[in-house]
Amino acid sequence: MKESENWTRQPKVDEAADAIVATGKCGVIDVKGYQVAKALGCEPNGELYTKVRDWRRRRQDQAVLSTIVVPPETEAALDDALGRMTGEVKALVIRSIQQAGSDFERSKTLQIVDAERRRDAAEAETDNVLELWQKTEADLSDASAKIEELEKKLVAASSRETFLAGRLEQRNADWVTALRQETRDAEHRVPSYAPDVAIPNPGAVPVTGIDSVANDASGGSTDDAG
Template structure:
């Protein structure tokens, strides 16, 4: 074999390793420096090992991660598990929506009941106010009627007062006339009896008819 330090370079190692993979149908990890050296007809050394490792790294990077064989039935189990999780998640979502819907309905019903209660209270208060207004109107009408009666009674009292005042003034006038026209009282008779008074003489204190 030839000395690899003299003529073996990286391109020759890459070509030899690729040919081995193609011929054997193996992976880059299965290609050893010894096989590459044998394929090239040279002795394996440190430089050849380094070149093979570099080739192996580059080929593995090109291939990406190696495929992982999936156990039989794993895909079916995974799909079944995924479907179960989907069903459970859907059921949970539906239950949550129904609970929220029930809560919303309950809240709406409470709000409606509260609004109805406040409406009834407002109508009751309005009825009470109307009753108070009607009672106040009735009391006001009764007061007006009473005032009318009092005014009539006052007018009658004033008329009676005026009538009495007129009669009193007439009496005073008549008394004054009588006081100036009355004749002197006759002297008593000798036998001690009083002389009768004139029939047309009136007592000044007599009430006016």
């Protein structure tokens, strides 16, 4: 189907609707919006139905009441009969004909006015429905655009989340590797002692020092006694 916005201009709609009526399968009042849409090769929408109704209203306004055609021979016979009447009778006949015609026209006018009133009421209700339809289509279009925008933002956020998660995972892996390397380096820096080497105790007094003091004290006493 073709895009509706390119094929729903009023002249195109009028042309398609007139072509449907020209087929003789339906009258002006019977033409439907979907028939015009099919003829134009587009999708039916609120705008198209509004233009079809505008076309129908204009075509109905162009229609005229049919007139009664009097055959020539009948008109001649009437003229001959009236010619034989007196002036008074002629005037009476003419007034009667005028009165009948006036009554007929008044009746037709009232019928037309009533039909137009009912048509206007129905068209006003239909206009409200079509207006709501077009507003709904516009709201739907706006909603679709917003949904598309939100979907793009969601994809972007998901990609960023995946990227950040990958960086965090790599950072954790690097941290674990560095910690293991540091542990291994610390193990290599700790000194190792042989089993037979005594480890000095900084809080203990050397034994050799005590013996030296004792010897000095003992030697001094001997010298004094001698």
